[in-house]
Structure formats: C-alpha cells, structure tokens
Amino acid sequence: MAESPPPPPPSLPPNPNHMVPPIPHTDAPQSPASPISLLSKRPKLRVTSEFDSDTSLFFHKVSCKLLDSFAKLKLSFQNNNKGEPSQPQFALTSKLLSIHYDLEEQNALVKTSFDLGPKFHFKAAHDVKAKQGEVAMVADLGDPGYALEISSPVPTVGAPRATLKFPHGEVSLGEKEEEEARRTVSVSGIVKSQLTNGIFTAQFNDEDLKLRYCYKDETVSFIPSISLPSSALSFAFKRRFTPSNKLSYWYNFDSNNWSTVYKHTYGKDFKFKAGYDSDASLGWASLWVGDEASTAKTTPMKMKIQFMLQVPRDDIRNSALMFRVKKRWDI
Incomplete structure (x- = not known):
C-alpha cells in the first residue's frame, strides 16, 4: 500500500513589519508625447x-x-x-x-535665429516683396558682456558692418552712401559711465553727438541733455513726493516748449494722470482702470480701460472725451 504524501508545512503568521520594497526611483526622462497626441x-x-x-x-x-x-x-x-x-x-x-x-x-517677412556652437549666433531677416534682407553673425568674445557682430544687407552693398559690444555700450563701424554714389565710413555708438551719483551717456552718429546725464535718488531725478553741433539743450526734472504721487517736468531751451505731468496711483489697478503740453497748447487728464504698464492678462477681469479728457487752451468748447478699452478672453 502506497504511503500518503507528507502534510504541507504550517503557514507562517503575517509579519506586520514585512512590506513590499518600493520601486526604485530613476531620473530617466519620460518618453515624449507622440505626434498624434500633440495634434x-x-x-x-x-x-x-x-x-x-x-x-x-x-x-x-x-x-x-x-x-x-x-x-x-x-x-x-x-x-x-x-x-x-x-x-x-x-x-x-x-x-x-x-x-x-x-x-x-501679399508680403511676408521671414526671420531666423539660431546658435552655431557655444560662442557663435546666426540671425537673418528677409522681406519677400522687397527682395531685401540682412544677415548677421554674433561672436562671444569670452568675457561677459563682450561680443562682436558682423552684419551685411542682402543683396550686399559695400563692406559689412562691424559692431563691438561691451558692458558699457557699443561702437559700430560701417559705410554710408552720400551724393554722387560715393560711400564713406560711418561711425556710431553709445557709451555709458557712472559719474558721481548718476549715469553719463554719450550717443554719437557720424558728426552728431548727444550728451545726457541722469541723476536719480529716492525722491528726485534730474536729466539735462545737449546735442552737438546744434547745441540744442533740454532738461527733465522729476519729483517723487510719496510712493503714490509723482511730478515730472520737461523744458526745451531752443523752442521754449515745456510740458508737465502729475501722476497719482490708487493701489495697483487705478492711476490718475494730468498734464499740459505748451507745444500743442493742450491740457489733459486721464484715468486708467487696470495696470497701465501690464498686459490685460494680469488685470482684474482681464480688462483695461482708459478715459482721457483733452482741453485746448485756445478753445475750451472743442474739448474732447476719449476712451480706450482692451479685453482678453481665454477659450
């Protein structure tokens, strides 16, 4: 007579400390979405x-x-x-x-821009109807803020233009066309420098030079400027009384024209401005509902409204009330 098989071993009681080991975490990137899912x-x-x-x-x-x-x-x-x-x-x-x-x-403007290695950048623009454009190559010179750009119009006319960019400005050297189809050297650029408590700026283009100094602290800004060789002199003065109240004033010595603007803000979304322009003999006042400097996306209800009243000095009866409304919808 055959022997019966031995009984199975007794089952162990469950161990509360025994847990399934977690799946190890990997930093492998997820597979990109398929083109069908994107479409x-x-x-x-x-x-x-x-x-x-x-x-x-x-x-x-x-x-x-x-x-x-x-x-x-x-x-x-x-x-x-x-x-x-x-x-x-x-x-x-x-x-x-x-x-x-x-x-x-029926015209197209095409622009492209991409990197050619870690230190070279290529950009180009083309107007299809005018059959004109420009190509440029920018080279990083190693030190932060230094770069050299070589650009040329298409079709090519004369030598390419070279622009050296540095932390305090840039200088460009190229050619310009004068009378009798003669081409001469053209130099332009802008240079900025810290001077006492302000910034001095020199902007030049061939024979024209504009000098500007901007002094600014927490309450006052003073900005004189002069253009040479015309000797056109002007200045701007800005006074900040409180974080919500500001006054600006501009004066041009050549034409004796001046303008002034007073600005008062109510929180973030309301701004009142009033001013006068002597050149146009026009006084005006405006009220912004919604942040004037931001887009409609960040304003309440994604809407911006401006009301403006213009009052001519010589004929008050021709005063005009105008408004602008900008609204955005996300669908």
Whole structure:
C-alpha cells in the first residue's frame, strides 16, 4: 500500500513589519508625447479686442500655442465703425523661425535665429516683396558682456558692418552712401559711465553727438541733455513726493516748449494722470482702470480701460472725451 504524501508545512503568521520594497526611483526622462497626441490636443485660444474712440477702430488679435508651445500662431485684423475688416495679418513664431504675412500686401517677412556652437549666433531677416534682407553673425568674445557682430544687407552693398559690444555700450563701424554714389565710413555708438551719483551717456552718429546725464535718488531725478553741433539743450526734472504721487517736468531751451505731468496711483489697478503740453497748447487728464504698464492678462477681469479728457487752451468748447478699452478672453 502506497504511503500518503507528507502534510504541507504550517503557514507562517503575517509579519506586520514585512512590506513590499518600493520601486526604485530613476531620473530617466519620460518618453515624449507622440505626434498624434500633440495634434489631437486642442490648443487654447487667446482673443484680445481693443477699441479706441479717437480712431473709432476695433483691433482684434487671436493667438494660440501649437505643438506643446513649440510655436505660436497669431491672427490680427481691424474693424471700422461699419464692421468691415481690414489689414489682416498672420504670424507664426518659434524659437528658430518667425514668419509674418500681410494678406493685403501679399508680403511676408521671414526671420531666423539660431546658435552655431557655444560662442557663435546666426540671425537673418528677409522681406519677400522687397527682395531685401540682412544677415548677421554674433561672436562671444569670452568675457561677459563682450561680443562682436558682423552684419551685411542682402543683396550686399559695400563692406559689412562691424559692431563691438561691451558692458558699457557699443561702437559700430560701417559705410554710408552720400551724393554722387560715393560711400564713406560711418561711425556710431553709445557709451555709458557712472559719474558721481548718476549715469553719463554719450550717443554719437557720424558728426552728431548727444550728451545726457541722469541723476536719480529716492525722491528726485534730474536729466539735462545737449546735442552737438546744434547745441540744442533740454532738461527733465522729476519729483517723487510719496510712493503714490509723482511730478515730472520737461523744458526745451531752443523752442521754449515745456510740458508737465502729475501722476497719482490708487493701489495697483487705478492711476490718475494730468498734464499740459505748451507745444500743442493742450491740457489733459486721464484715468486708467487696470495696470497701465501690464498686459490685460494680469488685470482684474482681464480688462483695461482708459478715459482721457483733452482741453485746448485756445478753445475750451472743442474739448474732447476719449476712451480706450482692451479685453482678453481665454477659450
């Protein structure tokens, strides 16, 4: 008679300290999304509309990001008071290439920019209808802030233009065309330097030179400037009474024209400004609802409104009240 198999060993009680070891974490990047998933994902549309009562025109812009923000597509056009569209333009921009197309002019402006190694950068622009453009090569000279740019128009006319950029400005050397089709050397640039408690700036272009000094502290700014050889002298004065109250004044000695602006802010989203311009003999006042310097995206309800009252000094009866409204929708 066959022997019966031995009984199975008794099962062990569960060990509360025994846990399944965790899956080791790796820093390997996730696989990129497939092209089908990128195309099937509907991009978000951003619609911005702006109306200016002075011109009675509506300006519209529709934009969206494509291929996981690899490129951006934008359509812009205007509407008059009859609702007729005009000036439609398309723009496709990316990090390496941008194309701006004007439907009415049937013209395209193409720009490209990319790196050629760690120290060289190439950029080019071409106007299709005018058959003109420009190419440029920028070389990093090693030290921070130093670079050399060589640029040339296309088709090539004369020698290329060389621009040396450094931390306190830049200097350009090229050619310019004068009478009788003669070409001469052209020198231009801008140089900045710290001087006492302000910044001194010299901007020159061939025979013209503009000198400017800007002194600024926490409450006062003083900016005199002079142009040579015309000796045109002007200055600007700015006074900050409180963080919410500022006064600015400009005066031109040649024409005796002057202008002044007073600005008062109420928090972040309200700004009142009033001023006078002697050249236009016009006084004005404006109120901004929404941050004036920011885009509509960061304002409450994504909307900016400006009301402006203009009062001519010689004829108050021709005063005009104008307004601008800018609204953004994210769809």
